[in-house]
Amino acid sequence: MEKKQKTISVTGVGIKDVARLAGVSPATVSRALSGGPVSEALRAQVEAAVRASGYRPNLAARRLRSQHSGTVGLVVADIRNPFFTGLSRAVEDSAYQAGMRVILCNTDEDPQREALYLRLMQEERVSGLIFAPTRASMSTLDQSSFEFPVVLVDRAATGVPFDAVVLDNRAAAAQLVNHLVARGYRRIGGLFGKTSITGAERRDGYVGAMQRHGLESAYRLVAPTAEAAYAEAAAWFAEATRPQALVVSNSLLLVGVLKAARAAGLCMPADLALAGFDNDNWTELVEPGITVIEQPVDDIGRSAMGLLFERLQEPQRPLRRVVLSGRCIVRGSTAVLETAVTGAVPQEAER
Amino acid sequence: MEKKQKTISVTGVGIKDVARLAGVSPATVSRALSGGPVSEALRAQVEAAVRASGYRPNLAARRLRSQHSGTVGLVVADIRNPFFTGLSRAVEDSAYQAGMRVILCNTDEDPQREALYLRLMQEERVSGLIFAPTRASMSTLDQSSFEFPVVLVDRAATGVPFDAVVLDNRAAAAQLVNHLVARGYRRIGGLFGKTSITGAERRDGYVGAMQRHGLESAYRLVAPTAEAAYAEAAAWFAEATRPQALVVSNSLLLVGVLKAARAAGLCMPADLALAGFDNDNWTELVEPGITVIEQPVDDIGRSAMGLLFERLQEPQRPLRRVVLSGRCIVRGSTAVLETAVTGAVPQEAER
DNA sequence: AGCGGGAATGTAAACGTTTTCAACCTTACT
DNA sequence: AGTAAGGTTGAAAACGTTTACATTCCCGCT
Numbered sequence: 001m002e003k004k005q006k007t008i009s010v011t012g013v014g015i016k017d018v019a020r021l022a023g024v025s026p027a028t029v030s031r032a033l034s035g036g037p038v039s040e041a042l043r044a045q046v047e048a049a050v051r052a053s054g055y056r057p058n059l060a061a062r063r064l065r066s067q068h069s070g071t072v073g074l075v076v077a078d079i080r081n082p083f084f085t086g087l088s089r090a091v092e093d094s095a096y097q098a099g100m101r102v103i104l105c106n107t108d109e110d111p112q113r114e115a116l117y118l119r120l121m122q123e124e125r126v127s128g129l130i131f132a133p134t135r136a137s138m139s140t141l142d143q144s145s146f147e148f149p150v151v152l153v154d155r156a157a158t159g160v161p162f163d164a165v166v167l168d169n170r171a172a173a174a175q176l177v178n179h180l181v182a183r184g185y186r187r188i189g190g191l192f193g194k195t196s197i198t199g200a201e202r203r204d205g206y207v208g209a210m211q212r213h214g215l216e217s218a219y220r221l222v223a224p225t226a227e228a229a230y231a232e233a234a235a236w237f238a239e240a241t242r243p244q245a246l247v248v249s250n251s252l253l254l255v256g257v258l259k260a261a262r263a264a265g266l267c268m269p270a271d272l273a274l275a276g277f278d279n280d281n282w283t284e285l286v287e288p289g290i291t292v293i294e295q296p297v298d299d300i301g302r303s304a305m306g307l308l309f310e311r312l313q314e315p316q317r318p319l320r321r322v323v324l325s326g327r328c329i330v331r332g333s334t335a336v337l338e339t340a341v342t343g344a345v346p347q348e349a350e351r
Numbered sequence: 352m353e354k355k356q357k358t359i360s361v362t363g364v365g366i367k368d369v370a371r372l373a374g375v376s377p378a379t380v381s382r383a384l385s386g387g388p389v390s391e392a393l394r395a396q397v398e399a400a401v402r403a404s405g406y407r408p409n410l411a412a413r414r415l416r417s418q419h420s421g422t423v424g425l426v427v428a429d430i431r432n433p434f435f436t437g438l439s440r441a442v443e444d445s446a447y448q449a450g451m452r453v454i455l456c457n458t459d460e461d462p463q464r465e466a467l468y469l470r471l472m473q474e475e476r477v478s479g480l481i482f483a484p485t486r487a488s489m490s491t492l493d494q495s496s497f498e499f500p501v502v503l504v505d506r507a508a509t510g511v512p513f514d515a516v517v518l519d520n521r522a523a524a525a526q527l528v529n530h531l532v533a534r535g536y537r538r539i540g541g542l543f544g545k546t547s548i549t550g551a552e553r554r555d556g557y558v559g560a561m562q563r564h565g566l567e568s569a570y571r572l573v574a575p576t577a578e579a580a581y582a583e584a585a586a587w588f589a590e591a592t593r594p595q596a597l598v599v600s601n602s603l604l605l606v607g608v609l610k611a612a613r614a615a616g617l618c619m620p621a622d623l624a625l626a627g628f629d630n631d632n633w634t635e636l637v638e639p640g641i642t643v644i645e646q647p648v649d650d651i652g653r654s655a656m657g658l659l660f661e662r663l664q665e666p667q668r669p670l671r672r673v674v675l676s677g678r679c680i681v682r683g684s685t686a687v688l689e690t691a692v693t694g695a696v697p698q699e700a701e702r
Numbered sequence: 703a704g705c706g707g708g709a710a711t712g713t714a715a716a717c718g719t720t721t722t723c724a725a726c727c728t729t730a731c732t
Numbered sequence: 733a734g735t736a737a738g739g740t741t742g743a744a745a746a747c748g749t750t751t752a753c754a755t756t757c758c759c760g761c762t
Contacts, residue, residue, distance in 0.1 A: 014718055025742045030720055037740065056473045060414035061718035064747050069411065079443075080436050089431055092457060101471070104455050106443060120452070122407045226632075255632055281606055282633025365748055376712045381750060388710065412748035415717050 013053045022049035033057065063125070072308065073121040073129040075105045075114065076154075082251060082280050083297060084132070087153065090301025091130055098309070100127065109195055109224070111136045122147065128308040135195055149311040151304045155197045156321070163307045165300055165322040169198055172293045172326040173205030173247060174212075176275040179291065179328060180245045181213050184337035185273055189236070189243030190219030191229060191253055199224070202249045202277070218243065222253065229256025237264040237272075244337070245273035251280050254290065274333040277326070288332025296324050364404045373400035384408065414476070423659065424472040424480040426456045426465065427505075433602060433631050434648060435483070438504065441652025442481055449660070451478065460546055460575065462487045473498065479659040486546055500662040502655045506548045507672070514662055516654045516673040520549055523644045523677040524556030524598060525563075527626040530642065530679060531596045532564050535688035536624055540587070540594030541570030542580060542604055550575070553600045553628070569594065573604065580607025588615040588623075595688070596624035602631050605641065625684040628677070639683025647675050 019026040022045040032038045032046040049055075063069050074091050076084040088104060095102045103124060105117040111134050121129055125148075132154045133141060143150065143161050156164035173190075180188050190206045193199035203219055210217035220236065222228040229252070236242060237260060248254045254276040266272045268288055276283070279294035303322045311317065370377040373396040383389045383397035400406075414420050425442050427435040439455060446453045454475060456468040462485050472480050476499075483505045484492060494501065494512050507515035524541075531539050541557045544550035554570055561568040571587065573579040580603070587593060588611060599605045605627040617623045619639055627634070630645035654673050662668065 015720095016718080026719080027721080027742060027744095028740085031741090034720085039740065042740085056470065058415070058476060058718050059474045060411050060420065060476065061747090062720075063411035064409070064415050064749085065718080065720045067720095067747075078440070079430070080440055085431050085436050088455075089429070089457065092430075092455070096456075101454060101475075103452060104439075104443070105447075106440065119407065123410045124452075125409060125411065255636065258636060280633070282631070282636055285606065285609060285633055286636050287638045366750095367748085377749080378713080378751080379711060382711090385750085390710065393711085409748050412717090413750075415719085416748080416750040418717075418750095 013055050015055070015057070018046065018049045018053055018055045021053055022046045067125075069125045069127055070099065071101045071103060071124060071126045072305070073103050073105065073117075073124070073126040073131075075107060075117050075121070075129065076132045077109050077134070078106050079104065083154070083278055083295060086297035087301045087304075090298045091305055094302055094305035098305075107134060109134050128312060130304045130308065135197055138197060149308060149315070151307045151311070153300060153304050157197050158321075161319065163311055163320050165303045165307060165324065167198075167293075167295055167300075168323050168325050169201035170205030170208065172277070172328075173202040173249075174209035175326070175328050176247050176291070176293060177206055177209035177213070179330065180247070180273060180275060180334060181215070183273070183334050185245040185334075186215060187218075187241075187244040188215065188247065189245070190217065190247045190249075191232065191257060192219060192221050192249040193224040193253060194221035195224055199249045202247075206247055224250070224252060226252050226256035226259070229253035230260045231256075233257040233260035234263065237261070237266065243272070245269075245275070245334070248274065248276040251276060251278035251283070251292075254278075254283070254292075258286070258290075268333050269335050270338065273335075273337070279329055284331070288335070291331045291334040292329055293326035294329050295326055299324055364406050366406070366408070369397065369400045369404055369406045372404055373397045418476075420476045420478055421450065422452045422454060422475060422477045423656070424454050424456065424468075424475070424477040424482075426458060426468050426472070426480065427483045428460050428485070429457050430455065434505070434629055434646060437648035438652045438655075441649045442656055445653055445656035449656075458485060460485050469497075479663060481655045481659065486548055489548060500659055500666070502658045502662070504651060504655050508548050509672075512670065514658045514671050516651055516658060516675065518549075518644075518646055518651075519674050519676050520552035521556030521559065523628070523679075524553040524600075525560035526677070526679050527598050527642070527644060528557055528560035528564070530681065531598070531624060531626060531685060532566070534624070534685055536596040536685075537566060538569075538592075538595040539566065539598065540596070541568065541598045541600070542583065542608060543570060543572050543600040544575040544604065545572035546575055550600045553598075557598055575601070575603060577603050577607035577610070580604035581611045582607075584608045584611035585614065588612070588617065594623070596620075596626070596685070599625065599627040602627060602629035602634070602643075605629075605634070605643075609637070609641075619684050620686050621689065624686075624688070630680055635682070639686070642682045642685040643680055644677035645680050646677055650675055 015026045015029050019029045022029065024042055024046065028038060028042060029046050032043045072095055074088060076087065079085055079088060092102050103126065107114040107117060114134055114137055128148050129146065129150045131150055131152055133152065138155065138157055138160060150162050152160065152162045152164035154166060156162065156166050177188060188210065190203060192203040206219060207217045220232055222232045233256060246257060248257050257274065261268065261272050268274060275291040277293045277295070279292050283290040283292050307320055307322065366377045366380050370380045373380065375393055375397065379389060379393055380397050383394045423446055425439060427438065430436055430439060443453050454477065458465040458468060465485055465488055479499050480497065480501045482501055482503055484503065489506065489508055489511060501513050503511065503513045503515035505517060507513065507517050528539060539561065541554060543554040557570060558568045571583055573583045584607060597608060599608050608625065612619065612623050619625060626642040628644045630643050634641040634643050658671055658673065
């Protein structure tokens with residue numbers, strides 16, 4: 001008549017109930033569950049009691065008492081941007097592997113939403129934050145605004161007072177320019193997002209590389225949407241100064257440019273060569289494939305979590321900035337320019 | 352000499368400090384902040400004290416005491432799957448709009464990881480869960496396993512004891528078959544994911560539609576990866592029974608199939624017509640564009656949150672199953688079959 | 703004038719853990 | 733044999749809120 005149910009799924013079973021069931025004190029249950037010093041005999045009893053009762057620790061209580069949230073925040077512009085999608089996955093894997101949880105927030109590049117979420121991070125008492133700030137906030141922020149370590153990703157002006165992991169955007173953009181030059185292109189334009197520091201850095205890399213080649217740079221800045229890129233590109237293509245080749249600062253813009261090129265009836269790469277950022281799978285599937293800089297998104301996420309953990313262990317260590325290189329994936333969109341009538345092949349400018 | 356700092360950014364400022372600063376009791380501060388009955392005068396004092404002290408409520412404590420986590424869980428296979436990316440964004444928007452937070456988990460279709468995260472949801476005491484279960488777990492699960500409402504998305508066998516919002520997968524697959532038939536194709540194959548109920552339903556829809564047209568169905572099941580799809584498709588294309596057209600059950604598989612078709616030198620749609628699911632942007636960019644069923648992913652996310660909220664308000668109401676329709680976007684990959692020598696045009700089978 | 707009722711406020715308990723501290727038991731050493 | 737040391741265990745405090753309950757005050761009614 002005293003049969004015990006195998007599992008009780010009703011909540012309200014707390015650590016005290018487990019303790020009573022196991023014939024020990026709540027403190028012992030806590031220690032048994034968190035790997036504290038408990039004799040093997042009692043540990044077994046506790047585990048049995050936990051199983052029998054279906055006990056689930058209350059994380060809110062645990063956090064309140066222990067003052068550790070075991071949570072990291074991830075605040076990015078928009079998870080639908082493939083770069084952030086990949087990043088979030090890498091961050092989550094690292095986090096859950098370390099037994100931590102992730103809170104994900106999309107700011108949509110809106111400083112107000114961003115501020116809201118940063119406040120949320122404080123209220124959650126996150127252990128740390130991985131953060132791709134809007135351009136506006138970057139300059140105003142300061143480590144002392146936060147009670148927890150912050151690691152910047154993707155966007156981080158040099159000299160900003162945070163740990164950061166970024167792509168070498170200038171070098172990457174320059175690499176694209178060099179590649180295009182080597183392939184015989186000269187009238188090379190650029191299209192960059194105007195809201196992010198990333199776009200600005202890539203523009204700098206583009207401009208610098210063009211200068212080094214003695215070429216005149218011609219770039220335009222747009223809002224970071226496919227629609228804006230489409231409009232700008234369509235207008236540009238209609239002008240007399242239409243470029244032979246275009247360097248585009250992210251995959252969203254690239255979509256817009258590609259559609260505009262199609263709409264204008266431009267043939268790639270004969271009428272227009274295209275090179276961009278982010279190795280989304282469609283850049284390979286499109287005909288011809290698009291030459292892009294691939295960002296090591298897994299590395300970026302892992303490195304960011306790594307910096308975070310190291311900072312947590314050693315709060316006073318000097319700031320670190322991890323700069324990763326992009327890999328240039330050459331595809332048909334930048335094939336050798338057939339109509340080029342330059343006398344000699346230019347000095348090999350790639351690499 | 353008694354000057355007060357404008358903002359104190361150090362934590363450790365709790366509700367008691369605010370109370371002292373405002374000259375009221377902690378209870379009044381709590382009420383003022385949560386919209387309880389407080390005189391205007393005191394409310395103003397409290398707000399001033401909050402601003403002056405930089406007070407941030409501790410969510411762990413709040414949750415512990417109030418027994419409301421203000422958090423919904425979102426457990427999906429992989430955020431990198433564009434369907435889930437969009438879903439997560441829609442869910443998060445709904446959630447944050449309702450003042451709630453979201454915890455996102457990727458199961459990778461691994462029942463073990465899934466079980467781990469479901470346990471986590473219990474420990475977090477989430478208010479509710481939005482869940483795309485693996486096939487294995489679907490049958491074993493039961494609302495009574497959870498202390499909180501669960502809404503299934505994307506995958507939900509009929510008759511499963513949960514609220515759910517799903518696509519009408521059978522109708523959608525049938526729609527693709529009808530479309531292909533109307534365009535003159537007869538030897539229509541199918542490639543479906545073998546791990547999800549979604550794949551199974553789409554297969555059913557395909558088989559049923561083929562039967563109604565008096566055509567012989569020929570489908571294959573693969574693991575839900577682009578690689579598996581590539582391998583299977585490549586093998587299939589090499590056989591004598593190579594289909595004229597292929598219905599593919601998700602965008603990941605579609606990538607594999609497309610690559611295999613390219614590798615086999617098949618020309619679309621002359622050698623092979625292709626129709627799939629999920630209107631990823633690349634399906635439009637590829638040449639020719641791919642005919643797909645577009646899932647109303649925003650609606651799905653919003654509806655799921657809607658069901659969740661309604662269930663929270665009224666726990667006893669009968670189960671609801673929201674079935675949404677996909678929209679067929681016709682592109683070049685299913686252009687009218689030129690080489691068709693059928694005597695008469697078949698009865699209009701579309702729609 | 704007395705009294706009932708409602709709104710605003712304060713006091714203190716409660717939420718479910720972890721952790722400090724003291725007590726206890728064993729073991730080994732002098 | 734006595735005691736120091738070390739390892740297990742339990743009692744109780746603490747974490748920072750919300751909320752039940754008591755109190756006070758003010759108003760209007762009889």
